[in-house]
Amino acid sequence: MTVPTGAAPAGAAxxxxxxxxxxxxxxxxxxxxxxxxxxxAVVFAATALLPGDAAEIRASPGATTEEVRALRAxxxxxxxxxxxxxxxxxxVLRGDPGxxxxxxxxxxxxxxxxxxxxxTLVGAALALAAPAMLLLGWWAGTARRGRGAATALLTGAAxxxxxxxxxxxxxxxxxxxxxxxxxxxxxxGQAPVHSPELLVLPVLSMALPTALFGGGLLAGAVAxxxxxxxxxxxxxxGRSPWAVAAVDVLPFLLAPFLRVLAVSAGGxxxxxxxxxxxxxxxxxxxxxxxxxASRDTPVIQAVAVSAAAVxxxxxxxxxxxxxxxxxxxxxx
Amino acid sequence: xxxxxxxxxLCAATLAASGxxxxxxxxxxxxxxxxxxxxxxxxxxxxxxxPHGRVAxxxxxxxxxMLYDVLTVLDERGGAVPRLAESWEPEGEDLTHWHxxxxxxxxxxxxxxxxxxxxLFSLRRIQGKGAENNGRLSMFDLEASAxxxxxxxxxxxxxxxAEVGAALASLTFVVPExxxxxxxxxxxxxxxxxxxxxDTTAVLSRNADWWGPAxxxxxxxxxxxxxxxxxxxxxxxxxxxxxxxxxxxxxxxYAGDGGVEVVTRPGGVNYPLVMDLETEPFDDPAVREAxxxxxxxxxxxxxxxxxxxxxxxxxxxxxxxxxxxxEPVARDxxxxxxxxxxxxxxxxxxxxxHATNSYPGMEEAAVLVSEQLSEAGIEVTVEVGPPDTYWTExxxxxxxxxxxxxxxxxxxxxRMALLAxxxxxxxxxxxGEWDADFHRALATADEGERHALLADLQQRLADDGGxxxxxxxxxIDLTASGVTGLPTGPGFHRLRIEEAEVSG
Numbered sequence: 155m156t157v158p159t160g161a162a163p164a165g166a167a168x169x170x171x172x173x174x175x176x177x178x179x180x181x182x183x184x185x186x187x188x189x190x191x192x193x194x195a196v197v198f199a200a201t202a203l204l205p206g207d208a209a210e211i212r213a214s215p216g217a218t219t220e221e222v223r224a225l226r227a228x229x230x231x232x233x234x235x236x237x238x239x240x241x242x243x244x245x246v247l248r249g250d251p252g253x254x255x256x257x258x259x260x261x262x263x264x265x266x267x268x269x270x271x272x273x274t275l276v277g278a279a280l281a282l283a284a285p286a287m288l289l290l291g292w293w294a295g296t297a298r299r300g301r302g303a304a305t306a307l308l309t310g311a312a313x314x315x316x317x318x319x320x321x322x323x324x325x326x327x328x329x330x331x332x333x334x335x336x337x338x339x340x341x342x343g344q345a346p347v348h349s350p351e352l353l354v355l356p357v358l359s360m361a362l363p364t365a366l367f368g369g370g371l372l373a374g375a376v377a378x379x380x381x382x383x384x385x386x387x388x389x390x391x392g393r394s395p396w397a398v399a400a401v402d403v404l405p406f407l408l409a410p411f412l413r414v415l416a417v418s419a420g421g422x423x424x425x426x427x428x429x430x431x432x433x434x435x436x437x438x439x440x441x442x443x444x445x446x447a448s449r450d451t452p453v454i455q456a457v458a459v460s461a462a463a464v465x466x467x468x469x470x471x472x473x474x475x476x477x478x479x480x481x482x483x484x485x486x
Numbered sequence: 487x488x489x490x491x492x493x494x495x496l497c498a499a500t501l502a503a504s505g506x507x508x509x510x511x512x513x514x515x516x517x518x519x520x521x522x523x524x525x526x527x528x529x530x531x532x533x534x535x536x537p538h539g540r541v542a543x544x545x546x547x548x549x550x551x552m553l554y555d556v557l558t559v560l561d562e563r564g565g566a567v568p569r570l571a572e573s574w575e576p577e578g579e580d581l582t583h584w585h586x587x588x589x590x591x592x593x594x595x596x597x598x599x600x601x602x603x604x605x606l607f608s609l610r611r612i613q614g615k616g617a618e619n620n621g622r623l624s625m626f627d628l629e630a631s632a633x634x635x636x637x638x639x640x641x642x643x644x645x646x647x648a649e650v651g652a653a654l655a656s657l658t659f660v661v662p663e664x665x666x667x668x669x670x671x672x673x674x675x676x677x678x679x680x681x682x683x684x685d686t687t688a689v690l691s692r693n694a695d696w697w698g699p700a701x702x703x704x705x706x707x708x709x710x711x712x713x714x715x716x717x718x719x720x721x722x723x724x725x726x727x728x729x730x731x732x733x734x735x736x737x738x739x740y741a742g743d744g745g746v747e748v749v750t751r752p753g754g755v756n757y758p759l760v761m762d763l764e765t766e767p768f769d770d771p772a773v774r775e776a777x778x779x780x781x782x783x784x785x786x787x788x789x790x791x792x793x794x795x796x797x798x799x800x801x802x803x804x805x806x807x808x809x810x811x812x813e814p815v816a817r818d819x820x821x822x823x824x825x826x827x828x829x830x831x832x833x834x835x836x837x838x839x840h841a842t843n844s845y846p847g848m849e850e851a852a853v854l855v856s857e858q859l860s861e862a863g864i865e866v867t868v869e870v871g872p873p874d875t876y877w878t879e880x881x882x883x884x885x886x887x888x889x890x891x892x893x894x895x896x897x898x899x900x901r902m903a904l905l906a907x908x909x910x911x912x913x914x915x916x917x918g919e920w921d922a923d924f925h926r927a928l929a930t931a932d933e934g935e936r937h938a939l940l941a942d943l944q945q946r947l948a949d950d951g952g953x954x955x956x957x958x959x960x961x962i963d964l965t966a967s968g969v970t971g972l973p974t975g976p977g978f979h980r981l982r983i984e985e986a987e988v989s990g
Contacts, residue, residue, distance in 0.1 A: 205879065214617065215620065215882065216621060217618070217620075217909075258669040264685065267684055336722075336723055337716045337723065339687075339726065431713065434711045434720065436530055436687075444529035453531065
């Protein structure tokens with residue numbers, strides 16, 4: 155099945171192979187774009203299905219039906235959901251994702267203002283979780299006895315809800331040990347990296363479940379690779395365990411590792427909604443939570459679609475890197 | 487790949503190391519005088535710059551109260567005192583025409599003086615957003631009202647209205663004439679000016695040109711935080727000086743803590759039971775009385791407010807200067823059962839009581855109420871709904887639920903919720919005589935006489951109406967030690983933080 159690279163037949167095949175990556179990238183891009191459109195439609199529909207709309211929630215309790223209708227018209231929300239979705243999508247295509255239905259602020263401002271805080275959080279959590287999940291996966295995948303138990307332990311621990319992990323860490327690190335503050339208010343006008351002590355609890359609360367989850371997923375790949383014939387062969391030839399790990403096993407893990415990282419990034423963004431609310435940290439996650447409560451459709455759409463875009467971009471990148479570096483060669 | 491994960495591990499290690507070292511840099515400019523950092527109730531995404539429309543965040547109200555002048559404010563006992571308006575006097579006999587004299591020394595932060603035109607513009611803008619602000623100022627006929635000179639207003643009310651001072655209190659934020667669209671902050675003439683703000687934190691500095699008394703902190707930082715426990719933790723960990731509105735349990739937790747002080751505002755929390763007089767079985771006065779008698783109010787206050795409060799006498803606005811002096815209703819299960827028997831409910835009544843979980847203690851109150859009522863033969867199922875649809879699907883829809891009242895005075899509340907044609911008459915209170923007496927009270931110029939009439943109206947409502955005010959909880963704020971001058975009065979008095987100071 156594997157085509158030996160040194161012996162490619164002349165003719166159409168090389169040209170085909172030269173175009174293939176481009177063609178592949180194109181289909182991947184189209185697929186990602188379609189997925190993005192689907193996500194935006196599903197999120198829009200889900201918001202529309204929630205009881206009440208922005209006008210009803212913004213109106214004071216005593217407002218009459220006519221007053222609510224007038225308010226809805228003022229907010230430009232009196233059309234049906236299909237029309238509203240089309241308007242929104244058209245706006246996005248023109249580069250204008252609209253204004254908040256709660257305070258009239260441009261959605262781009264609202265998102266741009268909170269993006270750095272959440273990017274810092276997710277980036278730091280990923281930076282911690284990535285090596286940790288590799289180590290955990292290695293530990294569980296190469297365990298001589300009880301590999302199943304080790305993997306089950308990882309998966310089980312990863313299933314603990316983020317809120318519980320966060321509360322537990324806060325109780326331990328802040329309550330008992332008093333190392334870090336229990337809430338993470340960013341001082342006004344400062345980037346989050348200037349207050350690293352405020353990042354410890356939210357980052358750990360997000361990184362810990364991610365590392366366990368990723369470790370559980372990677373354990374299988376580690377076990378599979380370690381049991382390949384060439385690994386046993388290398389061992390027989392007397393290669394040191396470190397050299398076997400570095401040369402014969404790790405390269406095979408790159409592709410699954412990158413895919414797990416991409417999926418983890420999505421999970422981290424979801425975890426940010428919980429963690430940011432719990433620690434009072436002003437990022438996109440808490441923005442999403444409160445904009446859902448106020449049915450602020452343009453803001454919900456912007457946050458959800460950008461989160462989906464990050465995950466899709468990560469997956470695409472992982473696929474591309476995996477395709478380009480898989481030591482088993484390309485399988486077309 | 488190996489190199490990359492090494493890099494990641496390095497980053498992580500650096501982060502962890504610097505993270506645990508702790509002290510962080512002091513914010514720039516913190517040494518220029520005192521800064522009061524106030525963690526207030528608010529969802530950052532709902533932050534708005536428009537003081538006249540829908541304001542969902544207490545944090546926004548605090549900011550507006552510091553940036554913009556209002557016509558009058560309430561003092562600690564709930565009476566209206568001058569602010570931008572120096573006086574308000576009726577012209578003629580029927581209390582429908584009022585002359586308001588404005589201060590002549592107020593100026594917006596861009597230097598332009600505040601004139602009667604700005605004030606009239608602001609009042610009209612507030613009235614125009616009635617759908618979002620609960621019909622504020624709807625007692626005024628502002629089309630017929632006019633500026634009289636640079637610093638005078640002739641206000642006209644639709645009906646005789648002796649409480650104009652209170653009607654102009656606390657929320658009449660004055661903005662420059664022509665500020666039709668307030669998506670971004672506009673100049674104000676209040677005790678502070680805005681330095682900068684994002685949707686979470688606003689930084690304000692003292693307005694040296696403000697006409698009012700000097701004092702108060704040099705800088706204010708108002709941060710919106712939705713989670714009450716997080717607000718308290720912010721004070722306990724030194725990230726804020728004041729945590730607005732925390733739960734009684736949180737106050738108790740920190741009460742013994744050396745660095746944190748508890749400040750209470752009596753009457754700040756009121757979760758009355760609401761009974762709809764137009765629905766069975768509450769259309770029967772005997773059933774309403776039975777419900778009022780079946781509650782153990784002391785136990786409710788002890789459990790829900792942990793002692794931070796007082797049992798209630800069913801008065802909807804007990805902190806008004808003219809509220810009747812009434813003893814809390816004592817529990818009388820025998821009488822309650824007898825009343826139910828008389829009303830034909832000898833074999834029990836089944837009811838559903840609605841509550842929502844965004845107000846600290848409301849859910850507990852509902853559960854305890856259901857237990858207490860069951861001892862009188864009233865079987866109550868508690869249904870707890872999400873906060874975002876409570877005001878559209880339960881409030882003013884269901885016949886039996888818990889409301890959260892706060893802020894509004896008795897006259898304003900009556901106009902909205904008690905007159906037969908009031909826009910939010912949730913209890914279906916429909917008493918022609920009561921309405922007539924209410925209008926008579928507002929047409930009475932003599933304050934003593936008027937207050938006696940209003941007291942009587944409130945007592946009649948307590949006896950026969952659909953509100954069961956079983957107790958009043960304190961509004962509870964936590965402060966770091968060294969914070970002084972926080973407001974402790976009822977209702978919107980809580981917004982007056984311009985005299986609060988912080989030392990050390």
